[in-house]
Amino acid sequence: MVVGMMGWNVHEQGWWRKGPWTPEEDKLLKEYVSLHGEGRWSSVAKSAGLRRTGKSCRLRWVNYLRPGLKRGHLTPQEEGIIIELHALWGNKWSTIARYLPGRTDNEIKNYWRTHFKKKGKPSEKKDRRRLLKQKMEQDETGTGAKASPLSEVTSEQTLSPELQAQQEFPTLPLHPVMENPQLPVLYQEADSWSDTNILMDGLSGWLWNFDDQNGKGVQANNDCSKMTNKNQASFAPCSFGFDNVDVQNGGYIY
DNA sequence: AAATGTCCCAACCGCTCTCCC
DNA sequence: TGGGAGAGCGGTTGGGACATT
Structure with missing residues (x-):
């Protein structure tokens, strides 16, 4: 059975559902985790009445539902940390993510892929667009990174990202x-x-x-x-x- | 206004690791 | 000690949103 939904095909091969999560499913998963905690994902699915694999439940929780997750663009500081840690560990996204509270490995992986992995360069207009969007978000929240990473980052880098991270996240180990x-x-x-x-x-x-x-x-x-x-x-x-x-x-x- | 290109992100897949029996 | 199950990780895909042409 294939059900069209939000542009995705929601496959229901046998008992399991695939595709985008519905608000109802999110609610079930959140309720279950709040009551029983994380772990034993394979049983979470059935116990919570979800027709999702344990894998899918875990991924949804970790990448989307878990409390404390940040949304929106990464700050220049976070970018710097990612670059540094990627140089150290390579594609160890989950390891890198540990030093970026509120960010998921998936998010970092996506970010890296979009911004650094590809060979070609998006036009400067694209970059400006991204920065403008970022600035607008910051103006709305009044928090977050500087409006222009490129114009501000030089002074930001007076402290190395490692030291910045060390200050912000004291658990960051030494190199x-x-x-x-x-x-x-x-x-x-x-x-x-x-x-x-x-x-x-x-x-x-x-x-x-x-x-x-x-x-x-x-x-x-x-x-x-x-x-x-x-x-x-x-x-x-x-x-x-x-x-x-x-x-x-x-x-x-x- | 339509077509195209790019960014962003959610989600899946397959593999590896870890733990337990 | 070996095998199975569960959990975690990295790679990849697909599609919506938006800007540009």
Whole structure:
């Protein structure tokens, strides 16, 4: 059976329903979780009278119904944290999400995909549109991020996102290298530049994969292979924490 | 006004991990 | 210790909303 709803096809293969959740289903799930707490999702479905798989219930709760979830665009601070943590952990969205209270892994994943993953750059008009929309939302709420990330972020970055996050979320652990001094790369004195390059290769993919104009990526002065040892030595310890922001290209300079 | 492009987000799928027996 | 079930995670898809052409 297939039922058209909100543009989705709501499949009812056997007993389970699929597709968008209805307000009634949300209500049932919220009531159940408020009474019994999270967990045992497979039994939640049947106990709450929902024709949804446990998986679907969990996802709905985690990504949409859970109290404390933020809505709306990510702030520049949150963007910075995502960029930093993604450089550390890669696509560990759930791990990254732990340091962004109120944000879900799904949201962060979607955001990354939209803004950083793709090769081509949306037009600057699009960016302006997004920023304008963000500003309007902030004007309405009187809270949140600055109106223009690009114009304000330089001063914002006086504190590295890590330190900002550390202040905002005291549980944020130190960078792994700070906790593990034996790690030989980048953040401390590297034994060799090849060691640092290993990490930089990983970093370069995201550092300058911001939306670019020509589809080739905005490659700033982080071509480590062309740097002298002297440059490398001064460059290596600078990571984690933006030293500057390339406003024109939208990249962060370390 | 219609067509097109892009952004955003909810939801699903398949795989992996963890726990328990 | 191995297998099964449940939970979690990352990748992907589909569609609405909105701006641009």
